[in-house]
Amino acid sequence: MSRAGEPSSVVIIAAMAGELKPLVRGWRHELRKGVDLWTLGPDKGGNLCVAACAGMGAGAALRALAVAEESGKAGILVSVGWAGALDAAFAAGKAFPVAMVVDADSGQRFPMAGGEGGCLLVSNALVADAGEKRRLAAVHGPGLVDMEAAALAAVARRRGIPMRAVKGVSDAFKQSLPDFNPFIREGGRFDLAAFVLYSLPRPALWPALLRLGIQGGRSARAMAGLLKGFLQGLQTRN
Numbered sequence: 001m002s003r004a005g006e007p008s009s010v011v012i013i014a015a016m017a018g019e020l021k022p023l024v025r026g027w028r029h030e031l032r033k034g035v036d037l038w039t040l041g042p043d044k045g046g047n048l049c050v051a052a053c054a055g056m057g058a059g060a061a062l063r064a065l066a067v068a069e070e071s072g073k074a075g076i077l078v079s080v081g082w083a084g085a086l087d088a089a090f091a092a093g094k095a096f097p098v099a100m101v102v103d104a105d106s107g108q109r110f111p112m113a114g115g116e117g118g119c120l121l122v123s124n125a126l127v128a129d130a131g132e133k134r135r136l137a138a139v140h141g142p143g144l145v146d147m148e149a150a151a152l153a154a155v156a157r158r159r160g161i162p163m164r165a166v167k168g169v170s171d172a173f174k175q176s177l178p179d180f181n182p183f184i185r186e187g188g189r190f191d192l193a194a195f196v197l198y199s200l201p202r203p204a205l206w207p208a209l210l211r212l213g214i215q216g217g218r219s220a221r222a223m224a225g226l227l228k229g230f231l232q233g234l235q236t237r238n
Contacts, residue, residue: 009072010231012051012080013064013152016190018216019081019168020051022224027051034187035067048072049231051080055188057125058151063187065152076113077156077163078230079149080223082170082216083121084128087142090119092172092215095222098165102140103150110153113162114230119143121165123150127180133173144169166226168219170212177212178205 014020017036024038027049031037040049050071054064065074079101090096099115102108104124112118120143122136128145136145144167156163171177183195199205 009048009050009069009074010076010078011065011068011074012049012078012227013061013068013148014051014053014079014081015056015060015148015188016081017053019220019223020053022221023080023227024051032070033067035064037068037071039071047075056127056184056190057147057188058123060188061148061151062155065155074161077152077161078227079146079152079163079165079167080227081146081148081167082219083144083146083167084133084171085169085173086120086122086133086137086140086145088173089142090144090169090173092169092175092211093218093222095166095168095219095226096144097226098144098149098167101149101153101165103154104136104140104145106150108150108154110150110157110163112153112165114164119167121146121149121167123147127177127184129179130174130176137173164230166223166230168216168223170216170219172215175208175211177208 027038027040029038035052035054038051042048050068052064052068054060097118098112098121099118101110101121104122122140122145124145149165153163183191185191
């Protein structure tokens with residue numbers, strides 16, 4: 001964490017560009033080492049906001065963080081992105097701050113900064129379908145599920161960096177999704193072309209994909225609203 005009065009970077013990590021687009025509209029964009037980067041600032045205090053995405057999964061999130069920090073070490077780390085609901089109370093298209101991140105594999109728990117009143121987020125190694133969401137809900141209780149936050153939280157804990165998480169619900173608790181996992185390539189890249197070829201001759205998938213696209217767009221806008229308020233608060237304090 002930066003000492004009082006020192007410039008620092010707010011580093012925002014997502015998996016896919018669509019999760020960030022409503023937030024980073026108007027920010028400077030570049031592609032660096034295969035990672036999409038958006039930057040805002042620095043402000044009058046020298047503070048910089050950097051958003052990055054490199055693909056799905058823990059490895060991609062850590063790669064995005066490493067490239068983002070070439071622009072300035074993180075003073076605050078933020079995990080952003082789409083998540084599945086583990087309870088009917090978390091409506092698709094909405095966004096929620098996170099109070100606690102749980103690693104589904106190790107059981108480690110990571111409290112989030114500013115998470116008072118927020119939800120539980122479980123990080124799972126694979127995209128969770130309806131059956132996996134039921135299993136995770138039975139083990140961990142109501143909340144959300146993603147793939148990346150626990151890996152980032154482990155880094156933040158090791159380095160003493162405060163971390164926040166904001167997640168948008170792309171798929172409701174009982175919604176069934178196609179199995180996206182076979183289309184996640186090495187490095188976390190989602191092979192959209194292969195998935196489209198798979199989906200075209202399967203019209204039964206089309207309504208779920210249309211619904212997912214609509215809900216993803218709404219939740220991305222909702223996440224941007226929460227994050228803009230947080231970033232404006234930081235500027236006010238500085």
